[in-house]
Amino acid sequence: MNVGAEPGRITRVVILAVVGIIFALPILAMVEFTFRSGLSGGHTLDHWTGLVSEDAARTYRGLFQAIGNSFILAIVTVGIVVVILLPTMILVHLQFPRLRRVLEFICIIPITVPAIVLVVGLAPVYSVVVKLLGGATWTLAFAYGITVLPYAYRAIQANLDAVDVRTLSEAARTLSAGWMRVLWFVLLPNLRRGVLAAAFISVAVVLGEFTIASILNRRNLQTALLQVSQSDPWVATIFALLALLLAFVLLLSIGRLGRDRRTS
Amino acid sequence: MTDASSSVDVSGGAGAPPRRHRLRAAGSYLGLTPFAIYVLLFLAIPTTLAVSTGFFTEDGTLTLDNVTGLFAPNVLAAFGASFFVSAVTAVVGAIVGALVCYALLGLRPDGAVRSFIDSASSVLAQFGGVMLAFAFIALMGGQGLLTLFLKDQLGINIYENGNWLYQVPGLLPVYLYFQVPLMVITFMPALQGLKLTWAEANATLGGTRLTYWTRIAIPVLAPSFLGSLLLLFANAFSSYATAAALISQGAQIVPLQIRAALVSETVLGRENMAGALALGMVVVMVVVMWGYSVLQTRTSRWQR
Numbered sequence: 001m002n003v004g005a006e007p008g009r010i011t012r013v014v015i016l017a018v019v020g021i022i023f024a025l026p027i028l029a030m031v032e033f034t035f036r037s038g039l040s041g042g043h044t045l046d047h048w049t050g051l052v053s054e055d056a057a058r059t060y061r062g063l064f065q066a067i068g069n070s071f072i073l074a075i076v077t078v079g080i081v082v083v084i085l086l087p088t089m090i091l092v093h094l095q096f097p098r099l100r101r102v103l104e105f106i107c108i109i110p111i112t113v114p115a116i117v118l119v120v121g122l123a124p125v126y127s128v129v130v131k132l133l134g135g136a137t138w139t140l141a142f143a144y145g146i147t148v149l150p151y152a153y154r155a156i157q158a159n160l161d162a163v164d165v166r167t168l169s170e171a172a173r174t175l176s177a178g179w180m181r182v183l184w185f186v187l188l189p190n191l192r193r194g195v196l197a198a199a200f201i202s203v204a205v206v207l208g209e210f211t212i213a214s215i216l217n218r219r220n221l222q223t224a225l226l227q228v229s230q231s232d233p234w235v236a237t238i239f240a241l242l243a244l245l246l247a248f249v250l251l252l253s254i255g256r257l258g259r260d261r262r263t264s
Numbered sequence: 265m266t267d268a269s270s271s272v273d274v275s276g277g278a279g280a281p282p283r284r285h286r287l288r289a290a291g292s293y294l295g296l297t298p299f300a301i302y303v304l305l306f307l308a309i310p311t312t313l314a315v316s317t318g319f320f321t322e323d324g325t326l327t328l329d330n331v332t333g334l335f336a337p338n339v340l341a342a343f344g345a346s347f348f349v350s351a352v353t354a355v356v357g358a359i360v361g362a363l364v365c366y367a368l369l370g371l372r373p374d375g376a377v378r379s380f381i382d383s384a385s386s387v388l389a390q391f392g393g394v395m396l397a398f399a400f401i402a403l404m405g406g407q408g409l410l411t412l413f414l415k416d417q418l419g420i421n422i423y424e425n426g427n428w429l430y431q432v433p434g435l436l437p438v439y440l441y442f443q444v445p446l447m448v449i450t451f452m453p454a455l456q457g458l459k460l461t462w463a464e465a466n467a468t469l470g471g472t473r474l475t476y477w478t479r480i481a482i483p484v485l486a487p488s489f490l491g492s493l494l495l496l497f498a499n500a501f502s503s504y505a506t507a508a509a510l511i512s513q514g515a516q517i518v519p520l521q522i523r524a525a526l527v528s529e530t531v532l533g534r535e536n537m538a539g540a541l542a543l544g545m546v547v548v549m550v551v552v553m554w555g556y557s558v559l560q561t562r563t564s565r566w567q568r
Contacts, residue, residue, distance in 0.1 A: 005463035005476065006370035015367035016377075019360065019444070023388065025410065026396075026441065029403035080302070088299035095292045106303055112553045113311050114502030116519040117542040120317070120526065121310030123535075146307045210393045210505035215526055222394045226509055229398065237402060240395035247390065252383040 027244075034238045047234035060235065066224030067239075069137040073220060074206040076141035078199045081152045084145070086195060089153070090187060093160050094169060107153035110146055115211040118146070126216055137219065143212050148205050152198040155254075159194025193257045200250040207243055315546050317539030330540035339521060343544065345432050346501055346517040353439040354496035360440075361447020362489060365455045368448075373456070382452075385445035392442045393505035400438045400510075404429060432516045438506055443496050450495055454488035454563060491559030498552045502545070518545055 007015070037044040050056060057064065085107075092099050110118070122143055133139050165187060172182045188195070210222035221243060229236035318330045333339065364381070371378050404410045404422065414420040428434050458481055466476040504519035515524040518541060525538035 005458060005460060005481070007367055012367045012370075015363050016381075019364055023384075023441070023444075026399035026403045029409040030399045032409050033402035084298050084302050088296060091292060091295045096296075099296075106307070109307060109311075111498070112549045113307075113314075113546060114504070114519070114549065116502070116504040116522050117314050117545050117549075118307075118310050119314075120522065120535075120538050120542045121312065121314030122306075123526070124313055125306065125310050142302075142306050145302070149307075204387075204390060208390055208393055208395070210508070214505075214508065215523065222505070225398075226394045229394075233398075233401075237398050240398050244387070244391065244395060248383065248387045251386045251390075254383075254386075 027241075030237050030241055034234055034241065036234065047238060051235070051238065060228075062219075063224050063228050063235070063239065066219045067221050069219055070207055070221035072138050073141050073144060073209075074203045076138050077144040077148060077202050077206050080141060080145035081148065081198055081202055082195065085149070085152055086156060086191075086198075087183070089156055089160060090165065090183070090191075093165055104153070104157075107149045110149050115147060115209075116215075118143070119212050119215045122212065123216065140213060140216070140218055140220070141206075144202075144206050144209060147209065147212070148198075148202040151201040151205060155198035155201060156191065156194040159191050159197075163190045165190070197254045197257050200254050204247045204250050207247065311546075314539060314542040316543075317536050318541075318543045319539075320536055322536060327536075330536045331543070333537055334540055334544050338515075339541070342516060342518050342521045346519075349432060349435050349439060349517060350497045350500035352436055353443045353500045354493050357440055357443030357496050358447050358451075358489065358493040361444045361492075362451055362455075364444070364448050365452045368452065369455060369458075381448065385448040388445035389442050389449055391445075392439075392503050394509040396438060396441060396506050397509035400429065400434075400441070404437075430510055430512075432511075434510060435507055435517070438510065439500050439503070442503075442506075443500060446496060446499055447492055450492045451488065454485055454492075458484065487559045488563040491556050491563060494552050494556040494559065498549055498556070501552070502549060 034047050035043045035045065037046070051060070089103065092103050126139070126143075129139050129142070168186050168190060169182050172186045177186070207221055209220065210226075212218075213220040214223045214226075221239075225236045225240055228239075319326060319328070321327045321329070334343075368378060368381065400408075402408055406423065406427070411422055414422060423429075462480050462484075463476055466480055471479070502519070504523070507517055507520055508523060511520060515521040522538050522541045522545075525534045525541060
C-alpha cells in the first residue's frame with residue numbers, strides 16, 4: 001500500500017536520471033578530452049599510448065615522482081591513524097568514557113578550521129619541522145593526519161560502538177592475556193572493518209589533497225597535476241581520471257565493508 | 265568512576281589496594297599523551313598561530329591594523345563573494361540533494377542502486393580541487409564538450425559575456441558538483457528516519473499525500489534540512505583547491521585572499537594579513553558550525 005511517503009516509480013526514475021546525467025557529463029567530458037588530438041578538433045589515442053611508450057618514464061618523471069610522494073604520504077598518514085588515533089580511541093572507550101565527548105570534539109575541529117586557515121599556522125610549525133627532520137615530502141603527513149581526523153574518527157567509532165569491546169577485553173584479561181595481546185589478538189580483529197574504512201578514506205583524502213601541499217611548496221599528486229596541466233593538459237586529465245577511479249574503488253569497498261557487517 | 269575501574273579490577277580482584285589502582289590509572293593517562301602531543305603540535309599550535317598572527321606586526325608588536333584591514337573594500341568584497349558563492353551553492357545543493365534523497369526513499373538500502381549512489385556520493389563529495397577544475401574545463405571551458413556542442417549545434421555562445429568560468433560565477437556550477445553529493449550523504453539518514461507508521465496514521469486519519477508532507481514530514485525534517493544546509497555553506501566557504509585551480513589571477517574570494525597574502529613576496533607584513541583573514545574565516549566557520557550542531561541535536565531527537 002502506498003500511503004504517500006514514498007515517490008512513485010516515474011518520479012523516482014525522472015529525478016535520478018536527470019541528476020545522474022548531469023553528474024556524468026563532466027566525467028564524460030574528461031574522458032573525451034583525453035582522446036583529443038589538439039585542444040579542439042580530431043581524436044587520437046596518442047595521449048594514452050604515450051604513457052606506456054619507452055620514453056614515458058623520462059617525460060613524466062616529475063609526475064611519477066609526485067605520485068610516489070602522494071603514496072608515501074598516504075601510507076604515513078594511515079600509520080598515524082593506526083598508531084596514534086586508534087589506541088587513543090580504544091583507551092578512551094575502555095578507561096575514560098567521560099573523555100569521549102572531549103575526544104570527539106577534538107577530532108571534528110578540523111572541519112571548523114579549514115585547511116587554508118590551518119596552513120597559515122602550519123607554515124611556522126613546518127619551518128621548525130624542516131630544521132629537525134629535513135624538508136622531505138613525507139613530513140607533510142603530520143598535517144594530513146589532522147586533516148583526516150574527522151573521517152577516521154567516525155569510521156573507527158562506528159565500529160567501536162557496534163562491538164562490545166569492554167566484555168571482549170575483560171574476558172581476555174580474565175584469561176590472563178596482557179594488554180598487548182588483548183589489543184593485537186582480540187580487539188584489532190574485531191575492529192578490522194572500522195580500521196580498514198578509516199584507512200581507505202584517509203588514502204582517498206590524502207591523494208586528493210592540494211591546499212597544504214601547494215601553499216607549503218611541496219610536490220604531491222595534485223600540485224603536480226596542476227603544474228603538468230599547463231604544458232600537457234591531456235596527460236594531467238588522464239591521471240586525474242585514474243585518481244578518481246582509485247578513490248571510487250576505495251570508497252566502494254568501504255560501502256562493502258559496512259554491508260558485510262550487517263549481514264554477518 | 266565505577267565504570268572505568270571495573271575493567272581494571274578483573275585481574276586485581278575487588279580488594280586490590282587503592283595505591284596500585286592509582287598507579288594503573290596514571291599509567292593509562294600516560295597512554296593518552298602521544299595523541300595529546302600530536303594534536304597540540306599540529307592542530308592546537310597551528311590554529312592558535314593562524315588566528316593570532318593577525319594581531320601582530322612583522323616584528324612582533326601588537327597591532328590592530330591587520331584586523332581593521334579586514335574592512336578594506338577589496339577584503340569586504342572578497343567576503344561578500346565568498347558568502348554569495350557559499351549561500352547559492354548551499355541552497356541549490358540542498359534542494360537538489362534532498363530531491364535525490366526523496367527519490368531514493370523506498371529503495372532497499374542494500375540494493376544495487378542505493379549502494380552505487382552512496383559510494384558515488386562519498387567520492388564526489390570529496391572530489392573538489394584540481395581534478396574537478398579539469399572536469400569542468402573539459403566540459404564547459406573555451407573548447408569544452410558542452411561549449412562546442414551548444415555553439416555548433418544550437419548556435420548558443422555561453423561565453424558571450426566574457427570568460428565567466430574562470431571567475432566567481434564559474435565557481436557556482438563547479439561547487440554544486442560536490443555540494444549535491446554532500447547533501448545526499450548528510451540528509452539521507454534523516455529522511456530514512458521518517459517512520460512508515462506516521463504515513464499510515466496520516467492515511468487512516470484521512471490525510472492525503474499533501475497533508476503527510478506539509479503537516480508531518482516537512483516539520484520533522486526541517487531542522488535536519490537546515491543543519492545540512494549550514495554544513496554545505498561551511499563546506500563551500502572553506503574550500504580552496506577548486507578555486508585556486510580555476511582562478512589563477514586575482515583574489516576574488518577569501519581563501520584566495522589568504523593565498524595572495526601568503527605568497528606575495530613584494531609586500532612585507534602580508535603574512536600577518538593572512539592571519540587576520542584566517543581569523544575572519546574561523547569566526548564565520550565557528551558561527552555556522554555552532555548553528556549546525558544546535559540543529560543536529562534537535563534532529564537526533566527524532567532519529568531515536
